[in-house]
Amino acid sequence: MVALTKVFHKFGFLVHGMFIFGYPMNGKVNFKMPAEDRLKLFRKFVKKVKLDTIQVLLPVPLPGTELRHRLTKENRIYPDKDVGWEYYDGNFPLFEPDEPMTAEDMQLAIRKIMGKFYRFRYMFMLGLNIFSFPALLFFLHNIRSGWRRWYRSWRNNLARFGGWIIIKGWSREFKKGEFSRKLMKAQEHLKNRKSEPVQPTRR
Numbered sequence: 001m002v003a004l005t006k007v008f009h010k011f012g013f014l015v016h017g018m019f020i021f022g023y024p025m026n027g028k029v030n031f032k033m034p035a036e037d038r039l040k041l042f043r044k045f046v047k048k049v050k051l052d053t054i055q056v057l058l059p060v061p062l063p064g065t066e067l068r069h070r071l072t073k074e075n076r077i078y079p080d081k082d083v084g085w086e087y088y089d090g091n092f093p094l095f096e097p098d099e100p101m102t103a104e105d106m107q108l109a110i111r112k113i114m115g116k117f118y119r120f121r122y123m124f125m126l127g128l129n130i131f132s133f134p135a136l137l138f139f140l141h142n143i144r145s146g147w148r149r150w151y152r153s154w155r156n157n158l159a160r161f162g163g164w165i166i167i168k169g170w171s172r173e174f175k176k177g178e179f180s181r182k183l184m185k186a187q188e189h190l191k192n193r194k195s196e197p198v199q200p201t202r203r
Contacts, residue, residue: 005049012148014155017051021113022097022106023059024071032098035105042113052156053163054117056110057090071095075193082186083179091170092179096190103183111171118163126161129154 005015019042025031046054061068061077071077076096083094091110093103133150 002049005051009050014052014152015049017046017049017054019054019056019113020059021056021110022093022101024067024076024095024098026070027074032100035101035109038101039109039112042109043116046113046117052152053159054114056113058093058106058110059095060088060090061094062088075190078183078186079189079193082182082189087179093183096187103187111167114163114167118160118167120161120164122157122160122164125157126154129157 008015021038021042022035042056059067061071068077078094078096083092087094091107093106095103097103097106129150
């Protein structure tokens with residue numbers, strides 16, 4: 001993936017990275033990693049690949065998918081009465097994650113990853129891009145290469161500053177919302193359901 005991204009950049013393509021954080025492992029796979037360690041690996045990869053833009057989402061166990069079937073069987077999906085379908089957009093934890101992570105860890109992690117990538121300081125970088133525009137005169141012998149280099153930097157700084165605005169707005173709305181309360185109720189209901197004795201099936 002690193003090598004392919006270098007090739008795409010070489011030929012002028014902009015590369016957008018989309019990631020799913022905390023996808024639950026199959027029961028046969030013994031893999032346990034804290035959210036903080038996963039977060040560091042994500043950041044390291046994004047920096048190494050030099051992605052132009054990124055988006056990090058959480059797994060969504062949609063009806064009819066193998067993931068939902070498996071998590072339902074393992075009794076890990078939060079009840080729909082607590083966490084409704086309006087939260088099935090990839091921004092909210094919808095099931096009990098693999099240990100040692102918690103649902104709160106997962107949600108905070110994706111905000112941290114994108115919060116590190118999309119930052120306020122890129123507003124100042126935009127200013128530098130504007131002032132550096134006349135430097136394209138030095139690339140008159142290869143104006144396409146000069147434009148490509150300048151445009152990618154300008155576009156990415158604009159996207160990263162714009163992303164910061166969007167994330168700030170989302171975080172503000174999240175604090176005003178009720179998801180945290182609903183999540184606590186869903187976790188409690190799931191915990192109670194797991195502690196209930198299994199009723200024998202009639203034949």
